[in-house]
Amino acid sequence: MSDAAALLRACVLPPLEARILLMHVLGWRRAELITRDHEALSPDAIARFEALAARRSNGEPIAQLTGRREFFGLDFDVTPDVLIPRPETELLVELALDAIADARHPRVLDLGTGTGAIAISIAHARPDARVWAVDRSNAALDVARGNATRLLAGNTVTFIESDWTANVDPSLRFEVIVSNPPYIASDDPHLERGDLRFEPRGALTDDADGLSAIRTIIEKAPFLLANNGALWFEHGYDQASSVRDMLEARGFTQVRSMRDLAGIERCSGGLFTV
Structure with missing residues (x-):
């Protein structure tokens, strides 16, 4: 013994x-x-x-070995089918909550939900919000649904299997759209290091320059945003300027980037006037 x-x-x-x-x-x-x-x-x-x-x-991640990861004060189930929630992504939740601070019964869309960490954290903090969470992976949605059932009281999150906005009801209008899309470039050596080796590749990289998913969402989001609705992304440490340029080119206003606790420009977003 x-x-x-x-x-x-x-x-x-x-x-x-x-x-x-x-x-x-x-x-x-x-x-x-x-x-x-x-x-x-x-x-x-x-x-x-x-x-x-x-x-x-x-090299297997601690979160996958224990099956759990804490995020925004909540304990999320994690499997190899989903991206492991990371502390820097909490900034995206804070920005979404700030965007809907004065809205009554706001509508929120989370694109590429994975574990559901972003969508569920928003719904937990704002029980009056209606939240839609999208992922193209059915396995990821199973994890997210399980987390929502365990962590939320009431049916406040609607899960949709979709390639970004393709299957989202076009009549819906959201006060804020958020996304932590795959933004690592396909040739980035970090994909072969550490925890990333064990996470779903499709949640990490677009197998291109790291910006293709962001381009798609910026193009489609205005069709689903309420007037003066906000769009916020998490992105890579060196992508803020490119994301701001794309947002401005699409007609977004008040475009800005926000730094995480490490001082990195981690999230960028803006408002769209319909």
Whole structure:
């Protein structure tokens, strides 16, 4: 038999990652790793922890190993079928909420929803909002629906299987449209590094210059926006200027980019007057 303290000391992973995996295996909270650190662990628990640690050592993301990732204060289910929610994307949620701050019963469209993290976070913060969430992957939509059922009270998110806006009811008009589209260029070496190797390629790259999805959405969004409706994107660290130019060329006004906590221009958007 071994105890938690000994198992963590022997683990080659960074301490934080080792603790997360052990808490997952044992179903313990962090405080229990301190208060119960010399409690004998079962051989099954040790074996499961060591198996997960080996997979992490081979590069598999922590979120996929535990099946969960926290985002905007909510705990989302994660599978290999969806992009892992990241802290910098919380800026997109904040911008969407700011855009609908004065609206009553606003309508929100999330394009490329994945886990549903953006759409569900908005719906959770604004229970009066009606939110539509689109993804072309049925497997991703299954994950998002499950997250919505677990995290939201009431049927406030409508999920649509669609290639961007193709299957969205053309009579709808939204106060804000948001998207975290695939924006990594196909030749970017980061696609072969770290967690990205295990995430769905179609959620990461357009297999082109990283801007094709953004071009498509900018072209289609005005047909679905309410008067003075807002469109906001997450994009790559070096794409803000290009996205602003595309928005302005399409007729958007008050175009601007917002920086994330690392000081990177992470999101760009503007308003459209119908």
